[in-house]
Amino acid sequence: MQHTPNEGPGSIKLWAENHNHSMFVYHPYQFGILPSIDETDMLVILGGPMSPNDDSDWVRKERDLILAAIQKDIPIFGACFGAQQIAKTLGYRVTKGPVKEVGWAPVYLQSDVIKDIPKQLTALHWHEEMFEVPHQAQLLFSSDHLINQGFVMNHRIIGLQFHFEPTENDVREIVVNDGSYARDNVLGQSADDILSHSVPAENKAVMYKLLDYINA
Structure with a gap:
């Protein structure tokens, strides 16, 4: 599920292609269409400018789909809004954070449940x-400004508040369309600062490891 034109699947699409998986991209915010659970082998919920607390029909229906996937033990990956949707589906709160994080900043691994993940990585925050970390999940990542940056649950679900998936082209697409969002954020980075920072090469490799883990 993609929720805004400028936040696409990035390296998740590359992972799917490398594994010869068929990928279907839905735009529920525009078309109101979601897949049925019977035709879903894995669920990816991407980011977007909306909130799980919004009273939109498609936002609620998306959570119904997430719940059905959880009940069927289908792998789920959520980024940003997607991770928040997973937490909300499980009955946990999504609230305004202590700070607004926009730009490149480190995240720190908090669990060794997934092997060979570096202890520190630089991710794109937006x-x-x-989200509250579900009680049945483990905290996976934290940052300097926010403890709840990622969680992993039951070897099938990963939610990240930040972004490992963007490629260089994806970052450019995000920034040229939504660069004004970077104003007044705790990281102190402008749109130009974000554009000038290259995507760390390890982010793609880690994204692949996370997807491999929930599909094992």
Whole structure:
């Protein structure tokens, strides 16, 4: 599920192609269409400018789909809004965070459940809301400004508040369309600062590891 034109699947699409998987991209915010659970082998919920607390029909229906996937033990990956949707589906709160994080900043691994993940990585942040980590999940990542940056649950679900998936072209697309969002954020980075920072090469490799883990 993609929720805004400028936040696409990035390296998730490359991972799917490398594994010879068929990928279908839905735009529920525009068309109101979601897949049925019977035709879904894995669920990816991407980011977007909306909130899980919005009273939109498609936002609620998306959570119904997430719940059905959880009940069927289908792998789920959520980024930013997607991770918040997973937490909300499980009955946990999504609230405004202590700070607005926009730009490149380190995240720190908090669990060794997934092997061979570096202890520190530089990720793209683009958010000001945060999720509660579900009690049945493990905290996976934290940042300097926000403890709840990622969680992993039951070897099948990963939610990240930040973004590992963007490629260089994806970052450019995000920034040229939504660069004004970077104003007044705790990281102090402008749109130009974000554009001038290259995507760390390890982010793609880690994204692949996370997807491999929930599909094992």
